[in-house]
Structures are given as structure tokens and as C-alpha cells.
Amino acid sequence: MTPNRADQIAVALDTSDRDQFRHWCGVFGPRVGLLKVGLEAFVRWGPAAVEEARASARVFLDLKLHDIPNTVAGAVEAVSDLGVDYVTVHASGGAEMLRAAAEAGQGRVRVLAVTLLTHMDAESLAGLGVEGPPEVLVSTWARLAADSGCAGAVCSPHEVARLRSELPRSFVLVTPGIRPAGAPSDDQKRTATPAEALAAGADLLVVGRPLTGSDNPRAALRRLLAGLSPRKLARRSG
Numbered sequence: 651m652t653p654n655r656a657d658q659i660a661v662a663l664d665t666s667d668r669d670q671f672r673h674w675c676g677v678f679g680p681r682v683g684l685l686k687v688g689l690e691a692f693v694r695w696g697p698a699a700v701e702e703a704r705a706s707a708r709v710f711l712d713l714k715l716h717d718i719p720n721t722v723a724g725a726v727e728a729v730s731d732l733g734v735d736y737v738t739v740h741a742s743g744g745a746e747m748l749r750a751a752a753e754a755g756q757g758r759v760r761v762l763a764v765t766l767l768t769h770m771d772a773e774s775l776a777g778l779g780v781e782g783p784p785e786v787l788v789s790t791w792a793r794l795a796a797d798s799g800c801a802g803a804v805c806s807p808h809e810v811a812r813l814r815s816e817l818p819r820s821f822v823l824v825t826p827g828i829r830p831a832g833a834p835s836d837d838q839k840r841t842a843t844p845a846e847a848l849a850a851g852a853d854l855l856v857v858g859r860p861l862t863g864s865d866n867p868r869a870a871l872r873r874l875l876a877g878l879s880p881r882k883l884a885r886r887s888g
């Protein structure tokens with residue numbers, strides 16, 4: 651069965667302006683698979699932001715939790731009551747923290763482990779005293795997340811193909827850093843177009859500014875989805 655590409659898009663609602671947030675929920679909610687509620691909105695209005703997004707779509711709560719296992723488990727437990735599909739934690743919290751998060755979410759919210767943030771590259775890693783290519787670190791952390799019971803991982807489009815070949819098919823791969831051809835990369839470093847990310851094996855694409863920063867967000871989404879039509883994708887791979 652051909653997947654519905656719109657279902658594979660999560661729009662990042664990165665704003666602390668409530669009117670803007672509400673407007674984006676109305677524009678994108680009925681047209682994509684998920685709305686991503688991030689720190690800006692959640693820190694400002696908490697669960698009310700989730701409730702508002704849930705009125706028009708499934709929700710991905712991107713809290714990027716990173717703390718000792720007991721604290722993260724408690725936070726995931728609290729998230730479980732909000733009715734969201736996904737919540738994120740940082741893979742760098744380690745196996746014990748990832749296991750605690752996955753167990754706390756069991757059956758109620760799916761835990762995704764953020765590997766290496768997409769604004770980081772080999773140079774930024776070296777600045778932290780971590781040597782070696784980003785893809786090796788991402789691969790190690792994604793494997794750790796899978797072995798710890800997480801539902802999936804967040805990685806850049808550059809690492810998707812490798813992770814797809816290394817991890818079970820049921821492990822969900824989510825990629826931010828999505829930029830349609832010609833769009834500015836902003837602060838993202840490891841980017842790809844939506845078609846490239848899907849071809850590499852991503853299950854879910856997180857797209858923010860290329861849609862929310864557009865003068866006409868609805869038209870920007872229409873263009874993005876048109877670029878993912880089966881005919882366009884076939885032409886690109888043929």
C-alpha cells in the first residue's frame with residue numbers, strides 16, 4: 651500500500667505566541683500526520699498547548715528530557731496522561747535513563763531518543779571534546795535506544811539510511827533538518843530535502859521554518875507534499 655505522505659509530516663509549532671500557535675494548528679493540523687509541540691509553547695502554557703494541538707491532530711511532544719532516570723521516568727509518567735503519541739528524551743542520558751523512560755511510557759506514550767541534534771556537526775562535537783564522525787555516535791546512541799526499549803530515534807537525514815540498515819524495521823526513525831531544495835538551512839547543519847529523507851528510510855519528517863516561516867504556510871505545505879507525490883518520487887529514483 652502506498653503510504654500517505656502527509657501522514658509522515660510532523661509540523662514543528664515553534665512559537666510562544668499563542669495566536670500564532672492557534673493559527674498554525676488550524677492550518678496544518680487537518681493536513682498532516684502530527685503537530686510537534688516543543689519547548690517554546692510547552693514552557694509557556696504547559697498541557698494547554700498540547701490540548702490545543704490535539705484538537706486538530708495527533709501530537710508529538712518534543713520535550714527532550716535529560717535527567718537522572720527517576721526524574722525522567724516521573725516526567726514521562728506525567729506526559730502519559732496528556733494523550734500524546736510521542737515524547738522525546740536525550741539518548742545521551744544513557745541506557746538506564748532510556749530504559750526508565752521507555753518503561754514509564756509503556757503502552758501510553760512512545761518514547762523517542764534524540765541522538766545528535768541536527769545543528770551539530772563534527773566540528774561542534776570536537777568543541778565538546780568528542781572526536782570522530784557524527785554518524786558513528788548517532789549509530790551507537792540509536793542502538794542503545796533500541797536495546798533500551800525506546801520506540802524510535804530522532805536523527806538527521808544523513809544518518810537515516812545507516813540506521814535503517816542496522817535497526818529493526820519497527821524502530822521509528824524521525825528526521826528534522828528537512829529543507830526543500832533552495833530553502834535556507836537556518837541553524838541546521840545536517841540537512842536534506844523531504845524526498846531524500848524519505849528515500850533514505852525516514853518514517854516521519856519534522857518540518858518547521860520552511861512551512862511556518864513562509865508568507866503562505868498553506869501553499870508551502872502544498873508544494874512540499876506535491877514534491878512527495880508517488881510520480882515525483884519515482885521519477886527521482888528512476
Ligand code: C5P
Nearest residue numbers: 662688766767768804826856857858859
Ligand atoms: O525549523 P526547523 O525545520 O529547523 O525545525 C526543526 C525542529 O526539529 C525544531 O522544533 C527542533 O527543536 C527539532 N529538532 C531538531 N533536531 C533534533 C531534534 C529536534 O532540529 N535533533
